Amino acid sequence: MRKYVLCIVVCFNYVISFAQGIQDSVFRIPEVEISEQRLFQKADAGLKQTRVDSLVLLEKINADLSEVLAENTPVYIKNYGRGALSTASFRGTAPSHTQVSWNGININSPMLGMVDFSLIPVNIIDDLTLQHGAASVSEQSGGLGGHISIRNKVDWKNRFSGRYHQGVGSFHTFSEFAQINLGSATVQSKTRAYHFFSKNNYDFLNKHLLPEPEVQRNQNADYGRYGVMQEVYYRPLPQWQLSAKVWWQDAYRSIPTVLTDESSDDSKERINRQDDRTIKAVVNSGFFGDAWTFKFHSGFDFQEVDYVNGYTVNNEENLNVNSGSDMQSWYNQISCQYRFSDKITVDLKGDYNLYDIASYDTAALLGYDVTRQEASVMSAIYYEPFAPLQIxxxxxxDWLEKRHTPMIYTFGVNYKPITSQNLVFKGSITRNFRNPSLNDMYWQPGGNPDLKAEKGYTIDGGLHYLLQKKQWSIESQFTGYYSQIDDWIIWLPGLKGPWEPYNLMSVEASGIEMMLKTRWSSGNVRLYLMANYAFTQTVNAGRGLSDVDISEGKQLPFIPIHSGNIFASAAYDGYYINYQHNSYSTRYLLYSNNQSDGLYPYHLNHASMGRRWHVNRFKINVELQVKNLFDEFYRSILNRFMPGRNYMLMVKVAF
Incomplete structure (x- = not known):
């Protein structure tokens, strides 16, 4: 581990960085402005992108990314409990079909192919953008559902500023975050540090116990994380910009037993714990001319996961599982863009990635060690033949050693029927694929190196509307889509016992996404409203998994057909109140879609209120957050009841 840290320190001695600015203020909340030019751009023709508002990121600054996505986007988050594993289903696809990048480098686990969003704190995010469906191809392959981009930015006007947040909440929960920004017109530095801990010992009614339910306490469920992010930015010339960023984090969590466990043995102390450590670093360089743009980035991602399961008797450990995984990934990209004229722009990108993975279980004496190389070339042309039309x-x-990879594409169209109105019709068709993850191919026991890549295509279309006035604005999006994914990988019990992956399913995912966002301000009064709704139908369109299988045409497990969320905010003269609502319909546990095997719908409500004021040059904000406002009794997955009403008190200071 020391040699990797040393390499990153050396990189910092040679490269310092760039990005675009956000304003760091508790009072003047930086807003995501959607201009006519941004609404109608050649490079985004036919593609749907969603940028999460900075007001939402500020409201959720002590949370993790899974909360932001679940409560403010159409992405469904499968949450295994408070502080536990949280994975994404983008447009009804599998967690591995959502690609995630941090400042241009992919951070999906090479072993699992997915991201645990509970491990990404919101306080390290400056910009959060979702590329839906076809829009992900310009970033990388594999995003059959979509792509989520996390970026950090810089304010070149900043000279010295900072902020400190501290929170205390229910279930022995504590949160701290500090940030210092300093620099000049050519050099900027941003340093962030954070710590979060919770015993997570809430009470719940366990309805699974016989002969009658009883109130129990969530035990062996503590979790925490702490980390540091350092960013340095350098601009030697107005058109030449350099950057370097490092993010280090250590996270730990205990995993409680399932609710159906009625065993009791006071002589044994359970051990069920996972530790996640990561260090990510990226250096960027960009030259921006009148017609040419050159960019380069190189990044490193080290992920270490350790998991133990067993018990202790008389202070002696007896482990059933003692596994560890070391994942080292190197990412490199060079890109060039040339603008021939106002009508035609050409974009070229080249990528080379290297993965070195070691997985082991010292209790079962199993594991694998593998190295994989990937390369890709992307070319794009953006064309505006006449004013209302963009293409x-x-x-x-992609190239992957010893595997055939198909060429993928995206064709998109923007059409603006009335040039004086900000109404744009969008449509696209794309072909995409995803290679099996390393666990799919090499996991012991059960991995299958002969798995085929998942392949699919997507058609979507919709409209994007924006109306801006002096005191108010309204923005709306409506999108319909249809995807077919063949050779969908699914793990099933093997003939010899261990679970094994197979290319068995052909899946059709179709649905509707709707978004409405509006703002109004007058004097000291500010109002904001955002709403999302998603209709998601993801069904097995191929043959059954066996002769007695009745899953054909049925909704895939754990994917709600209906989901939606609302965020509303009102502020007056330093006082403010925020309200959050999100709903999910029934989620089936089995392919049979029997109501008896489903998780009931639930409707969550959260609220926060606070006061902001100035004390000399300091800006102080005191906020009370109430989660699960109406004490909803619900489960996100089977055998995991979630907490009832709970509270968090936050104090935020900025200067």
Whole structure:
């Protein structure tokens, strides 16, 4: 581990960085402005992108990314409990079909192919953008559902500023975050540090116990994380910008037993714990001319996961599982964009990635060690033949050693029927694929190196509307989509016992996404409202998994057909109140879709209220957050009841 830290320190001695600015203020909340030019761009022709508002990121600054996505986007988050594993289903696809990047480098686990969003704190995010469906191809392959981009930015006007947040809440929960920004017109530095801990010992009614339910306490469920992010930015010339960023984090969590466990043995102390450590670093360089743009980035991602399961008797450990995984990934990209004229722009990108993975279980004496190389080339042309019409064409070819990879593409169209109105019709068709993850191929026991890549295509279309006035604005999006994914990988019990992956399913995912956002301000009064709704139908369109299988045409497990969320905020003369609502319909546990095997719908409500004021140059904010406002009794997955009403008191200071 020391040699990797040393390499990153050396990189910092040679490269310092760039990005675009956000304003760091508790009072003047930086807003995501959607201009006419941004609404109608050649490079985004036919593609849907959603940018999470900075007001939402500020409201959720002590939370993790899974909360932001679940409560403010159409992405469904499968949450295994408070502080536990949280994975994404983007447009009804599998967690591995959502690609995630941090400042341009992919941070999906090479072993699992997915991201645990509970391990990403919101306080390290400056910009959060979702590329839906076809829009992900310009970033990388594999995003059959979509792509989520996390970025950090810089304010070149900043000279010295900072902030400190501290929170205390229910279930022995404590949160701290500090940030210092300093620099000049050519050099900027941003340093962030955070710590979060919770015993997570809430009470719940366990309805699974016989002969009658009883109130129990969530035990062996503590979790925490702490980390540091350092960013340095350098601008030697107005058109030349350099950057370097490092993010280190250590996270730990205990995993409680399932609710159906009625065993009791006071002589044994359970051990069920997971530790996640990561260090990510990226250096960027960009030259921005009148017609040419050159960019380069190189990044490193080290992820270490340790898991133990067993018990102790008389202070002696007896472990059933003692596993560890070391994942080292190197990412490199060079890109060039040339603007021939106002009508035609060409984009070229080249990527080379290297993965070195070691997985082991010292209790079961199993594991694997593998190295994998990937390369890709992307070319795109953005064309505006005449004012109301824009066209984008993207081609991407990936190379993976010893595996055939198809060429993928995206064709998108923007059409603006009335040039004086900000109404744009969008449509696209794309072909995409995802290679099996390393666990799919090499996990012991059960991995299958002969798995085929998952392949699919997506058609979507919709409209994007924006109306801006002096005191108010309204923005709306409506999108319909249809995807077919063949050779969908699914793990099933094997003939010899261990679970094994198979290319068995053909899946059709179709649905509707709707978004409405409006603002109004007058004097000291500010109002904000955002709402999302998603209709998601993801069904097995192929043959059954066996002769007695009745899953054909049925909704895939754990994917709600209906989901939606609302965020509303009102502020007056330093006082403010925020309200959050999100709902999910029934989620089936089995492919049979029997109501008896489903998780009931639930409707969550959260609220926060606070006061902001100035004390000399300091800006102080005191806020009370109430989670699960109406004490909803619900489960996100089977055998995991979630907490009832709970509270968090936050104090925020900025200067």
């Amino acid at each position: 984008s064409v993207t081609l991407r070819q």
